[in-house]
Amino acid sequence: MGSPCIIGRKAWESLPKKPLPGRFNIIVTKNHKNFAFPNTGHSLAACESVEKAIGLGKQFTETGKVFVCGGNQIYSYCLSHDLIDRILVSEVDDDTAEGIHFPAFNWEGKTVREFPKFTVREYHRSSLLGKAYDEALSD
Ligand SMILES: NC(=O)c1ccc[n+]([C@@H]2O[C@H](COP(=O)([O-])OP(=O)(O)OC[C@H]3O[C@@H](n4cnc5c(N)ncnc54)[C@H](OP(=O)(O)O)[C@@H]3O)[C@@H](O)[C@H]2O)c1
Numbered sequence: 666m667g668s669p670c671i672i673g674r675k676a677w678e679s680l681p682k683k684p685l686p687g688r689f690n691i692i693v694t695k696n697h698k699n700f701a702f703p704n705t706g707h708s709l710a711a712c713e714s715v716e717k718a719i720g721l722g723k724q725f726t727e728t729g730k731v732f733v734c735g736g737n738q739i740y741s742y743c744l745s746h747d748l749i750d751r752i753l754v755s756e757v758d759d760d761t762a763e764g765i766h767f768p769a770f771n772w773e774g775k776t777v778r779e780f781p782k783f784t785v786r787e788y789h790r791s792s793l794l795g796k797a798y799d800e801a802l803s804d
Contacts, residue, residue: 668730669722671715674700676736684709685734689725691718693739715742741768752788753777 666687674694677683684690684707692711694700700711708725712718715733722731733743743749752772774788 668728668732669725670732670734671718671722671739672734673736673739676734676739679736688732689722691722693718715739715746715748719748737765737768744768744770750790753785754788755783755785757783 669689669691670685671691671693672680672685674692674696677690677692683703684705689708689710692700692709693713693715694711695713697711697713702709702711710718710721712721719731723729733739733749752770752774754767770788772788772790774786776784777787778785
């Protein structure tokens with residue numbers, strides 16, 4: 666909470682309540698110039714590329730962290746263009762789920778916390794494994 670979040674236009678539209686509270690929401694859309702912002706009084710922006718959204722988000726974070734909140738197209742773009750270094754995911758044991766899924770990836774990960782119905786796991790690029798991996802997790 667608090668860090669800027671980047672969200673694809675379709676995931677934005679699917680939010681039952683907009684914006685995601687307590688953080689600067691940055692919507693990625695090719696139609697950024699004509700994007701219709703809801704009149705919520707929250708800080709919102711629209712960018713025409715993921716790279717520009719990350720650059721903008723970095724101007725509004727004290728921790729240096731910018732979060733990407735989906736959907737699949739944005740996750741896939743970030744993975745294929747090496748734009749993210751960490752994935753924090755809630756894994757649910759349900760292989761019947763239909764629709765859009767998180768893109769496949771092959772990073773090393775470890776369990777952060779277990780809940781009765783889901784497990785929180787954190788994945789890092791393998792280049793961060795070892796000492797640097799643990800240091801990265803502790804910050
Ligand atoms: N369960 C979860 O945690 C979770 C999280 C997030 C989303 N979701 C689900 O994911 C679904 C949406 O995912 P999605 O993959 O269909 O769409 P998406 O990634 O949310 O948004 C796709 C849109 O983002 C823009 N976009 C994507 N890549 C871009 C790029 N490289 N440069 C500029 N603009 C780009 C385009 O908007 P324009 O067409 O406007 O140009 C594109 O149509 C929703 O149904 C949502 O419910 C689930």
